[in-house]
Amino acid sequence: MxxxxxxxxxxxxxxxxxxxxxxxxxxxxxxAQSPEILWIGCSDSRVGPDQLGGLPMGSLFVHRNIANIFATNDLNSLAVLEYAIDELKVPNIVVCGHYGCGGIHAALEHSGVQPVDLWLDQVRFVYNRHAKELKKLPREQRAKRLSELNVEAQVHNICRNTIVREAWKRGQEVSVFGLIFDIQDGLLKQLGIEFRSSEQWQARYGEAFSD
Ligand SMILES: [Zn+2]
Structure with missing residues (x-):
């Protein structure tokens, strides 16, 4: 069938x-819906958040794309974040990457001008920022580490976005987490990335807000 x-x-x-x-x-x-988590994950068919998180219907507001990117120039990502924070008042945001990600491997192996290549430029920016560390690692380990660094970069993009900064400023509860899913054993791994306020985020990155 x-x-x-x-x-x-x-x-x-x-x-x-x-x-x-x-x-x-x-x-x-x-x-009505009242989701507890905005989930930003990869489109990969093996990393469906409802299944791996064991959560009932109505728990997750979901945005997925190749290599779980939160692009600050992508209207789709921005609209999802705005609706989740300003309308639904979702208190948690999770960016979840995964090991064995085709997007991460593709970003490491080649570049080009096709839509997928252009989209993955955002992962290449992350690679370039951490090239010194990544070049020292063997191939498989390099892809795993880039998956983790990519999650961190996307969390960073979310935290520095005006939508989240304004929410924190008015005292709205918003926590941003970075996780990795390991397809080999089915486990979600914490990356020590968790921000509940602009102060926490600033303390980690040493960046000042302009407001
Ligand atoms: Zn993936």
Whole structure:
């Protein structure tokens, strides 16, 4: 059976089962969403946040793209962040990278002018900033480390964005985390990247806000 047909058949069974167990479930979630986490992850089919986080429907507001990039010149990323923070008041933002990321490997191996190559320039900027450290590492280790550094860079892009800075300034609860998913063992790993205020972020990066 083709995959979409299989999915439609599964959906019928799933919907009936949920309604049987909790008759008001869909009526309740149809009213409004109040997600606890804005998830910024890779489009890779093996890193679906609902599955690996074990969270129920309505928990995650999700933005995914190749190599989990939060690009400050990307209207899509910015609109997601603005809606999540200003409208939904989501209290947590997670940037999650993963080992074995095709985007990270592609950024390391070649460059070009196709859309994917241009998108991955943002990972190459991260590589160039840390080239000295990365060049010393063997190939596989280099890709893993670049995945981690890329998460850190995207967290940095989020924290220095006006949308988050303004939220912190008015006392809104926003915590930003950087995580890595290891496809080899299915575990999410913390990277020691966690910011709850502009002061914490400034203390780490030594950058001053202009306001
Ligand atoms: Zn990936």
């Amino acid at each position: 083709p995959s979409v047909k299989k999915m439609l058949a599964y959906n019928q069974t799933w919907s009936s089962k949920v309604k049987q167990e909790s008759p008001d479930f869909f009526k309740t979630i149809a009213q």
